[in-house]
Amino acid sequence: MKSPVDLWVYLSTSPLIWLTLTLCTWIFASEISRRLDRNPLVNPVLTSILLLSLIMTVFDIPYQQFFQGAQFVHFLLGPATVAIAVPLSRQWERVRRLLLPIAAALLAGSLAAVSSVLLLGALTGLSQEVLISFLPKSATAGVAMAISASLGGNPSLTAVLVILTGIIGALIVTPFMNLMGIRDYAARGFAVGLTSHGIGTARAYEVDETAGLFAGIAMALNAVATSIVVPLAAAWLNG
């Protein structure tokens, strides 16, 4: 008969326990979010990251060991990014009718997201690695992390900045738009989807159906726009 300590040593080095823990933590965090009416402060992504990080720290588990199990979940970011094509093609008729405002707002918004990071980053003296990881923060996580990795940034840092950008946008969009007296829900939704990707889109759907639709369109388009704008900005930064 082996001891529980032996069992822990055996389990903690296998991918199974970390994959199971990642899924269970996500389900738990989603349940908390659902019970608190999807308040952006208890965003399940943030809660899951905090809980899992706490467990890793307490049990002194190296990240590489955790990732051996969690990589199976991580891998699905790729096909999930491709999947954005489905809502985009379904809503294509709607997009076509407002093509000019959408194209103009996409261009201005994606440039604003990147240039404001360049400017504010220079003012606050961010290091080069942090700055590169920061640039794609308005794109959905899978795309942002891929851009960051290809430009020598840190994809993990990018993931956290993407999530925080999502939560900040979701928190401020409604008071901000009301303060500005903007009642066009297509415009409001497009702005939050472009700024805060999936987390902003989820928030927009809670406020208004049209806002949610345009937020989803903005998220999909900005995934493409960001992957063109950020490499250009990084080339300019290095050149």
Place this chain on the structure above:
Amino acid sequence: MLRGLAALLFFQLLGESLVFLTGVPVPGPVVGLVLLFLVLLALRGRWRETVAAVEAAAGALLGNLGLFFVPAGVGVVALWGVVQDEGGAIAAVLVLSAIFTLAVTVWTFLAARRLLGHKDTAA
């Protein structure tokens, strides 16, 4: 569902291959997204069963989009030093950039819509 997932992976594979061959600095999955989008538009009304399978798989993945960025997010524990040293600056840039992006996007959208002079009836 399985057919749908295979289709999504196939388009990602196409995207990654194109990026590898051409060297364009765009993530492979984004190229896959664009290719699948074009195919779905071209298919309009045909191959219903396959398209439905793709839609089911896409719905399942997008419904749990948040889960997929948890593993990478946990990696920030390893970067605690960086985040600690530049924490204040990072927080300031995050908030100000989000407000600026929201404002520029919404005002551009409204200005262009006024220029166009037409209303989207459902909005």
